[in-house]
Amino acid sequence: MNATSDTVLVVGAGPVGLTAAAQLARFDVSVRVIEALEQPTTESRAVGVHARSLEMLASLGVLERLKALGRRIPALDVVDGRTGRSRNRLDLGDTASRHPYVLDVAQPDTEAVLAERAAELGVVVERGVALTALSQDDDGVDVTLRGADGESTIRVGWVLGADGGHSTTRRLVGTELDGGFHGQHFAMADADVETSYAPDAIRMFTHPDGMGMLFPLAGARARIMFLVDAPPEGRTAPTLAEMQAMADVRMGGAVKMGTPRWLTYFEVHHAQVPQYRFGRVFLAGDAAHIHSPAGAQGMNTGIQDAANLAWKLALVARGRADAALLDTYNDERHPVGAMVVRTTTTLTDVGTASGPQAALRNIAMYLVGHVHVINNAVGSTMAELTINYRDSALSVHHGRAAVKAGEHAPDPAGTAVAVEDLLTTPGFLLVVSGAEHEAALREVLGDLGTVVTADAALVRAYGWPIDGMALIRPDGYLGLVADSAHPDVLRDYLATALRIAMPSSS
Numbered sequence: 001m002n003a004t005s006d007t008v009l010v011v012g013a014g015p016v017g018l019t020a021a022a023q024l025a026r027f028d029v030s031v032r033v034i035e036a037l038e039q040p041t042t043e044s045r046a047v048g049v050h051a052r053s054l055e056m057l058a059s060l061g062v063l064e065r066l067k068a069l070g071r072r073i074p075a076l077d078v079v080d081g082r083t084g085r086s087r088n089r090l091d092l093g094d095t096a097s098r099h100p101y102v103l104d105v106a107q108p109d110t111e112a113v114l115a116e117r118a119a120e121l122g123v124v125v126e127r128g129v130a131l132t133a134l135s136q137d138d139d140g141v142d143v144t145l146r147g148a149d150g151e152s153t154i155r156v157g158w159v160l161g162a163d164g165g166h167s168t169t170r171r172l173v174g175t176e177l178d179g180g181f182h183g184q185h186f187a188m189a190d191a192d193v194e195t196s197y198a199p200d201a202i203r204m205f206t207h208p209d210g211m212g213m214l215f216p217l218a219g220a221r222a223r224i225m226f227l228v229d230a231p232p233e234g235r236t237a238p239t240l241a242e243m244q245a246m247a248d249v250r251m252g253g254a255v256k257m258g259t260p261r262w263l264t265y266f267e268v269h270h271a272q273v274p275q276y277r278f279g280r281v282f283l284a285g286d287a288a289h290i291h292s293p294a295g296a297q298g299m300n301t302g303i304q305d306a307a308n309l310a311w312k313l314a315l316v317a318r319g320r321a322d323a324a325l326l327d328t329y330n331d332e333r334h335p336v337g338a339m340v341v342r343t344t345t346t347l348t349d350v351g352t353a354s355g356p357q358a359a360l361r362n363i364a365m366y367l368v369g370h371v372h373v374i375n376n377a378v379g380s381t382m383a384e385l386t387i388n389y390r391d392s393a394l395s396v397h398h399g400r401a402a403v404k405a406g407e408h409a410p411d412p413a414g415t416a417v418a419v420e421d422l423l424t425t426p427g428f429l430l431v432v433s434g435a436e437h438e439a440a441l442r443e444v445l446g447d448l449g450t451v452v453t454a455d456a457a458l459v460r461a462y463g464w465p466i467d468g469m470a471l472i473r474p475d476g477y478l479g480l481v482a483d484s485a486h487p488d489v490l491r492d493y494l495a496t497a498l499r500i501a502m503p504s505s506s
C-alpha cells in the first residue's frame with residue numbers, strides 16, 4: 001500500500017491504535033496501521049469499559065456489538081473475604097450517563113470489534129510489521145518498517161505511537177516514562193468459574209492475606225486476581241492450584257475455577273512521559289502513561305486520548321486547521337494522564353492496605369457505600385465522567401449558560417435523539433436555540449459538522465434564556481458555549497480557537 005505525505009501511520013493495533021485509526025478513517029484521513037504481532041493477542045487484559053468510553057464507542061458505531069460480547073455490571077461490591085458477606089456496595093445506577101454501568105468485556109473482543117469497524121471504514125491492520133526507525137522534518141516523517149519482506153522506508157505525514165508500555169515510538173522520539181517501576185504484585189486468572197456470587201457486581205474481597213478481585217465476564221467466564229508477594233525468580237504465572245487455594249481462603253470459599261484461558265503475574269508500575277506531542281509524532285495510551293489496573297482506567301484513558309487527538313489531527317492532516325491545534329492534544333490529555341496515574345496509585349495503596357490502614361479504608365468504604373452523594377462522586381470519577389477541559393484554549397464560554405465550555409456535552413434523558421447518536425455523523429455538532437440565525441450558522445459551519453435545533457430538554461440542560469448555541473466537538477466535549485446564537489461568534493471561535501481557515505464573511 002502506498003502512503004502519501006498526509007497519511008497518518010498508527011503504530012500498534014491495540015485498543016488505542018484501533019480507536020484512533022477508525023476515528024481518523026471516519027474523518028476521511030488516509031490511515032495506515034501496523035502491528036508487530038502476527039496474530040491478535042488472546043490476553044484478556046483490560047476487562048472494564050467505563051461510561052465515558054462507552055459514549056465514545058457509541059459515536060464510533062460499535063457499542064451494540066461490544067455489549068453483545070460483554071456483561072453490564074451496575075455495581076462494585078466490597079466483600080469480607082473471610083465470610084463472603086458484602087460490606088458495602090458502590091452503585092453506578094445514578095451516574096450521569098446513558099450508560100450507568102461498567103461493561104466487562106475481554107480486551108481481545110474489544111480489539112476484534114474495533115478492528116472490524118476500522119476495516120468497514122477501509123483500514124486493514126498490517127500484521128507482522130514493526131516500526132524500527134523514524135526521523136522527521138517540517139513536512140513529514142520518514143519511517144522504517146520491518147516486515148516479512150525485510151525493511152523498507154516510507155514517508156508519512158504524521159505518526160501516532162500507540163505501541164504500548166514498551167513503545168518503540170517513545171524511544172525513537174527520545175523520551176521515556178518517568179515514574180515508579182516497582183509496586184504491588186498480583187496473580188491473575190481468566191477462567192470459567194462456578195460461584196454463588198451473582199454476576200451483578202465487580203467484587204473486591206478484603207482479607208488479611210491480601211485483597212482479591214472478581215470481575216464477571218460474559219457467560220461463566222471471570223477475571224480473578226489476588227495481591228501476592230513478589231513471585232519467585234523466573235516464575236511468570238501462578239498455577240491454577242495456587243489460584244484456587246487463594247480463592248478458597250480469600251473469597252469466602254465460594255469460587256471454583258475451571259481450566260484457565262490465561263494465568264499471569266503482574267507488577268504495578270506508574271509512570272508518564274513528559275509530553276505527548278513531538279512535532280509530527282504523538283504518543284497515546286500505554287505508550288504515554290502506565291499505571292495500576294485499579295479502577296480499570298488504563299485502556300479507558302487511552303481510548304479517550306485517541307478520541308481527543310483524532311479529530312484534531314484530521315482537521316490538520318486535511319489542511320483545514322493550523323498545526324498549532326495539535327498542541328491542545330498534549331495540553332488537554334497530559335494533565336488527565338497525570339491525574340489517572342495519581343489516583344490509580346492511591347486506589348491501589350488503599351485497596352491493598354493492611355493493619356490500621358485497612359481499618360481506615362473500611363470506614364472510607366462504608367461512607368462510599370452509605371452516603372449517596374459520595375457514592376455518586378466516586379462512581380462518576382471511576383467512570384471518567386468528571387474529566388473536563390475547562391482550562392483548555394479550545395474552551396470558550398460566552399454569557400451565563402449553566403453548562404461550561406470544556407465539559408462533556410449534556411445528553412439528558414428525554415431528548416429526541418441522544419447526542420452520542422448524533423455524533424455518529426462525523427464532525428462537529430452545533431446545538432442551536434433560537435431560529436433567527438440558524439441558516440446563517442449552517443453556512444458558517446459548512447461541511448465541518450451538523451446543526452441541530454435544541455429541543456426543550458436540551459434548552460433546559462444548557463439553561464439558555466432564549467437564544468443560545470453550543471458547539472460539541474467530535475469527541476463529545478463542549479468547545480463553544482454561548483447564550484447568543486450569532487454567526488459571528490461561531491465564526492470567530494472556529495477561526496481563533498480552533499485555527500480553522502475560514503472563508504471571509506462578505
Ligand SMILES: Cc1cc2nc3c(=O)[nH]c(=O)nc-3n(C[C@H](O)[C@H](O)[C@H](O)COP(=O)(O)OP(=O)(O)OC[C@H]3O[C@@H](n4cnc5c(N)ncnc54)[C@H](O)[C@@H]3O)c2cc1C
Nearest residue numbers: 012014016036045046047130131163164285286296298299
Ligand atoms: C493484567 C492487566 C489487567 C488490566 N486491566 C485493565 C482494565 O480492567 N481496564 C483498563 O482500562 N485497562 C486495564 N489494563 C491496561 C490495558 O490492558 C492497557 O492500558 C491497554 O492495553 C493499552 O492499550 P494500548 O493500545 O495503548 O496498548 P497495547 O494494548 O499494549 O497495544 C500496543 C500494540 O502495539 C504493538 N507494538 C508494539 N511495538 C510495536 C512496533 N514497534 N511496531 C508495531 N507494533 C508494535 C503491540 O504488539 C501491541 O499490540 C490491564 C493491563 C494488564 C497488564
